[in-house]
Amino acid sequence: MGVLKGAHGVRGEVRVKSFTADPDALFTYGPLMDEAGKVLVTPLSARPGKDHFIVRPKENLQKEEWDALRGCLVHVSRDRLPEADEDEFYFEDLIGMSVYTVGDTPEGRVRAVQNFGSDDLLEIEIPGAQATVYVPFTRADVPVIDMAARRIVIPELALWANPDDDEA
Template sequence: MTDQNLILVAQVAGGFGVKGEVRVTAWTADPMALLAYGPLLRADGSVGLTLTSGRPEKTAIVGRAKEITTKEQADALRGLKLFVPRDRLPPPEDEDEFYLTDLIGLSARDADDRVIGTVKSVPNFGAGDMLEIAPAEGGPTWYLPFTRDAVPEVRLTDGWLRAVRPPEVDERDEA
């Protein structure tokens, strides 16, 4: 299983109480959806946590996991990132909706329909999602904010998106 097939959905926040429950911060619209995904995986694809029950708590779920019986075991897993295979997620409800991971590998095209690169990753450094673009002609990657102004068009089925390059990237290319 490659890491492109895995979607980051949660992170262990640590133990909850003294009876072996664990708090898991969810990055899903509904934290309780974590119970439906089956075993939550580590980045390498091995089983990280199997939630057997839970209750919502703000943006987290507090519950029991097959692998945890004590608070100390739960605390030892603090910080563990949890993933699910892409095919376990429900399909987007609208044709204009997609998972950010689906953008990886798309061609980035400019206003003249010229391929200027390929989406390498979709990181979020805290100020919003960014597209890391690997230039078609080689060279260092560059970042593009994933906003309607910078990415006015996404054509998943056609394998491309429209990218409005920031001026500093154009200036660097012309130098």
């Protein structure tokens, strides 16, 4: 949902970058936790900064303690999030879904949704493969996501998994 960017000043405030579609919404979901569920920041108030928010937290940590948490991803309790609309989903819901090309035999499963700075990518584990495959997460490359059946269709997965090694 976001990342801690370290202390802001010396009065106990912390900088938080939001990854939510509506960046302000991050602070309406309750405490911000680490991956294990430990509360890191309970926002009392948040104001915009350059590319982040400056948060006045309930927690009383020193500047050095906030700086030590720099880079820590923050999460919120799933039950605090709004329900996804039809044809929407949370990336977390895609993890573990079976991936098909054609037919009824799964050819892989979603390991993660990644973003290395450009666009979102599905990281697909293919049984027997030594590495995972990254597929652009676009409607063109991933035309079917059936949440009820926990099934994703990527028609051209074979092209991603077995790129043509011939050099021109």
